[in-house]
Amino acid sequence: MPLLVVGSVAFDSVETPHASRERVLGGSAVFFSYSASYFSTVRLVGAVGDDWPGEYTKMLQARQIDTAGLQVISGSKTFFWRGKYLPNMNDRETKEVQLNVLEQFDPVLPESYRRCQYLFLANGAPAMQIRVLEQLPGATLTVADTMDLWIRETHGEVLDLLKRVDGLVLNDAEAKLLTKDENLVRAGHAILKMGPKFVIIKKGEHGAMFFSERETYVLPAYPTIDLVDPTGAGDSFAGGMMGFLAEQGNIEPKTLKTAMAYGTVTASFTVEDFSLDRLKKIEREDIERRMEEYRAMLSF
Amino acid sequence: MPLLVVGSVAFDSVETPHASRERVLGGSAVFFSYSASYFSTVRLVGAVGDDWPGEYTKMLQARQIDTAGLQVISGSKTFFWRGKYLPNMNDRETKEVQLNVLEQFDPVLPESYRRCQYLFLANGAPAMQIRVLEQLPGATLTVADTMDLWIRETHGEVLDLLKRVDGLVLNDAEAKLLTKDENLVRAGHAILKMGPKFVIIKKGEHGAMFFSERETYVLPAYPTIDLVDPTGAGDSFAGGMMGFLAEQGNIEPKTLKTAMAYGTVTASFTVEDFSLDRLKKIEREDIERRMEEYRAMLSF
Numbered sequence: 048m049p050l051l052v053v054g055s056v057a058f059d060s061v062e063t064p065h066a067s068r069e070r071v072l073g074g075s076a077v078f079f080s081y082s083a084s085y086f087s088t089v090r091l092v093g094a095v096g097d098d099w100p101g102e103y104t105k106m107l108q109a110r111q112i113d114t115a116g117l118q119v120i121s122g123s124k125t126f127f128w129r130g131k132y133l134p135n136m137n138d139r140e141t142k143e144v145q146l147n148v149l150e151q152f153d154p155v156l157p158e159s160y161r162r163c164q165y166l167f168l169a170n171g172a173p174a175m176q177i178r179v180l181e182q183l184p185g186a187t188l189t190v191a192d193t194m195d196l197w198i199r200e201t202h203g204e205v206l207d208l209l210k211r212v213d214g215l216v217l218n219d220a221e222a223k224l225l226t227k228d229e230n231l232v233r234a235g236h237a238i239l240k241m242g243p244k245f246v247i248i249k250k251g252e253h254g255a256m257f258f259s260e261r262e263t264y265v266l267p268a269y270p271t272i273d274l275v276d277p278t279g280a281g282d283s284f285a286g287g288m289m290g291f292l293a294e295q296g297n298i299e300p301k302t303l304k305t306a307m308a309y310g311t312v313t314a315s316f317t318v319e320d321f322s323l324d325r326l327k328k329i330e331r332e333d334i335e336r337r338m339e340e341y342r343a344m345l346s347f
Numbered sequence: 348m349p350l351l352v353v354g355s356v357a358f359d360s361v362e363t364p365h366a367s368r369e370r371v372l373g374g375s376a377v378f379f380s381y382s383a384s385y386f387s388t389v390r391l392v393g394a395v396g397d398d399w400p401g402e403y404t405k406m407l408q409a410r411q412i413d414t415a416g417l418q419v420i421s422g423s424k425t426f427f428w429r430g431k432y433l434p435n436m437n438d439r440e441t442k443e444v445q446l447n448v449l450e451q452f453d454p455v456l457p458e459s460y461r462r463c464q465y466l467f468l469a470n471g472a473p474a475m476q477i478r479v480l481e482q483l484p485g486a487t488l489t490v491a492d493t494m495d496l497w498i499r500e501t502h503g504e505v506l507d508l509l510k511r512v513d514g515l516v517l518n519d520a521e522a523k524l525l526t527k528d529e530n531l532v533r534a535g536h537a538i539l540k541m542g543p544k545f546v547i548i549k550k551g552e553h554g555a556m557f558f559s560e561r562e563t564y565v566l567p568a569y570p571t572i573d574l575v576d577p578t579g580a581g582d583s584f585a586g587g588m589m590g591f592l593a594e595q596g597n598i599e600p601k602t603l604k605t606a607m608a609y610g611t612v613t614a615s616f617t618v619e620d621f622s623l624d625r626l627k628k629i630e631r632e633d634i635e636r637r638m639e640e641y642r643a644m645l646s647f
Contacts, residue, residue: 064529134529229364229434231552232572252531253553254567263572264644267554267565272532305647344564345645347605 048187049088049113050293052079053154053179054169054282056093056117060129060143061278061321063136068276071322072103074126075169075192078279081323082286082313084110085331087293090160092116092179094148096124115157123148136274137251156182165293167285168212170194173204180211188298190214190289192281198225209242213298216247216285231256232263247288247307249281257307262300266307269315269341276321280314283326287313287334312337348487349388349413350593352379353454353479354469354582356393356417360429360443361578361621363436368576371622372403374426375469375492378579381623382586382613384410385631387593390460392416392479394448396424415457423448436574437551456482465593467585468512470494473504480511488598490514490589492581498525510542513598516585518549531556532563547588547607549581557607562600566607569615569641576621580614583626587613587634612637 054076060069076093083089090113097119104114129143153175164187168176176191183189191212197205198221205225209215215238223229226237231248235258238246245259252274254267288310295302312334319325354376360369376393383389390413397419404414429443453475466483468476468491476491483489491512497505498521505525509515515538523529526537531548535558538546545559552574554567588610595602612634619625 136530230436230574232570232574236572250553253550254565256570263570265554265567265570266645267567270532270556270563270565272536272563274530274532301647308647342647345566347601347608347642 048164048293048296049090050083050165050167050289051090051092051116051156051160051163051183052076052083052167052169052286052289053092053116053176054079054167054171054192055126055149056095056099057126057128058098059278059322060127061276062131062142063276064132064134066275066321068321070127073128073278073322075279075282077107077323078282078317079167079169079286079289080107080112081110081326082283082310082317083290083293084112084286085313085334086287086290086309087165088113089290090116090163092154092156092160094118094120094152094154095126096148097121098124116154116160118154120148130278132277136277139277154179164188165289166190167289168192169282169285170197173197173201173208176208177204177211180208188213188289188292190216190285192216192285193221195221195224206241209238212243214245214247215243216249216281218249218251218281222246222248235263245303249284251277251280255284255307255311257304259300264304266304266311266345269312269337269344271315271319273319275319275325277318278321279323280318283317284310284314286310308341309334309338312341348464348593348596349390350383350465350467350589351390351392351416351456351460351463351483352376352383352467352469352586352589353392353416353476354379354467354471354492355426355449356395356399357426357428358398359578359622360427361576362431362442363576364432364434366575366621368621370427373428373578373622375579375582377407377623378582378617379467379469379586379589380407380412381410381626382583382610382617383590383593384412384586385613385634386587386590386609387465388413389590390416390463392454392456392460394418394420394452394454395426396448397421398424416454416460418454420448430578432577436577439577454479464488465589466490467589468492469582469585470497473497473501473508476508477504477511480508488513488589488592490516490585492516492585493521495521495524506541509538512543514545514547515543516547516549516581518551518581522546522548535563545603549584551577551580555584555607555611557604559600564604566604566611566645569612569637569644571615571619573619575619575625577618578621579623580618583617584610584614586610608641609634609638612641
């Protein structure tokens with residue numbers, strides 16, 4: 048089943064305690080699409096500016112990512128983010144944000160996209176996320192990400208969004224902010240009451256928690272020793288997860304858990320280099336091999 | 348196989364964001380012994396003062412814990428700890444410590460204890476831990492805990508200890524302090540180089556990581572919704588783990604991983620109430636039932 052993602056396409060400048068990179072390819076829709084492309088065809092919706100190199104589009108297309116929904120806005124520039132990771136490599140500071148094309152990003156889906164059954168709304172203004180949802184009224188599975196900015200400044204719209212999506216993916220700090228509860232297990236259950244059928248709380252190096260009416264579980268992160276740059280890990284996790292669900296074509300509880308494991312493993316490759324540099328070097332069989340290691344790690 | 352533990356016996360005054368308790372039974376050797384008692388016979392070595400209520404000794408004995416090594420020092424008082432948990436229930440501040448009997452605690456093992464094959468050295472001064480080790484030269488498995496105080500103030504002795512034990516159990520902050528590395532995967536491998544055959548890094552609500560020359564793995568914490576008081580969770584984890592190993596009578600890699608899972612599940616009960624209050628209400632079959640849930644949680 049094709050999988051639709053709406054999100055940011057970015058140039059990232061990233062500094063870690065060990066190395067740094069200037070203006071490398073990033074953005075939620077990019078990390079998501081590339082990760083999902085190991086599992087299913089992906090339709091990408093996003094916007095870039097005049098400064099966007101055409102070879103990036105070709106590179107995405109080479110992985111069967113449909114870029115018909117990637118708008119190039121002339122007279123504008125691509126979204127830019129600069130961040131610095133703290134020594135623990137789990138927390139980071141945003142040093143600079145240039146919204147550029149994202150200031151007026153209000154995607155209208157190409158006609159060919161509107162019958163997609165699997166939709167991921169990467170982090171973005173909830174009002175925009177809702178307008179995208181309205182263009183796909185018959186989707187099988189809709190999952191959204193969000194962030195602290197929207198929870199703080201457009202709280203009512205986040206709550207509206209939560210009534211309309213099947214799943215929410217957010218990180219631990221955002222879950223605590225949204226629920227005013229420091230206990231993640233309680234926070235997960237509290238978010239379920241806000242509307243979605245399932246909630247996934249991402250804990251970075253500590254893995255991810257899943258909550259539905261009937262299930263609560265935690266999967267740890269794959270313990271890679273080659274942690275180079277955590278940027279994109281969350282979107283890569285979501286991409287691997289949604290890609291696997293779209294490939295399987297069902298959203299049964301067992302499939303959802305396996306999908307979370309695939310997301311975890313896919314993200315563990317992403318963090319082993321900057322940008323897409325590590326993912327570019329792997330094939331599906333590398334994911335399968337690490338998936339087997341991960342499964343064995345959790346068997347006793 | 349009987350299991351020997353040397354550690355503290357304490358009165359704890361605990362404040363959490365939701366409730367508090369004054370002078371309840373605690374201490375590393377107590378949480379360890381009680382947890383291990385679901386799996387094997389336990390021999391406890393510790394010291395208490397005149398203020399120690401005899402019914403506590405009887406309560407431990409009722410769980411087949413041998414208290415021949417529990418010295419009552421007349422004219423002295425039992426170790427006292429007062430702590431307060433932060434809203435996240437994972438971090439805590441120590442508000443008051445009265446060492447009391449622990450000031451001169453230098454255990455001489457009863458003759459009947461010296462042929463024990465399984466030894467856990469709960470947190471204590473490394474010089475004392477080494478003197479205990481010397482009294483059990485033929486042990487099959489020796490595992491030690493330590494803490495930031497010893498790593499900072501008796502660093503050389505901690506390094507000595509690490510050359511003499513089979514395993515080290517410590518928490519994430521302590522592992523970072525000991526190795527000066529913020530990456531826990533690298534920290535775990537670095538500690539292996541200091542001597543022990545395996546290292547377990549406890550991450551509180553995020554579970555525990557295992558490192559040996561051939562294996563690296565992570566097990567998440569069991570996601571209990573009834574988190575009341577985390578005090579003793581680490582010692583209860585170690586107790587469940589060592590208790591299971593002593594019960595099985597082997598330290599094969601597969602047994603070690605299953606033991607870590609039993610430790611995780613045992614600790615998940617401990618945190619559901621203050622002191623031993625939750626553990627007192629469970630039987631081995633409750634641990635087995637939750638173990639099955641935990642196993643299912645990690646299957647996909």
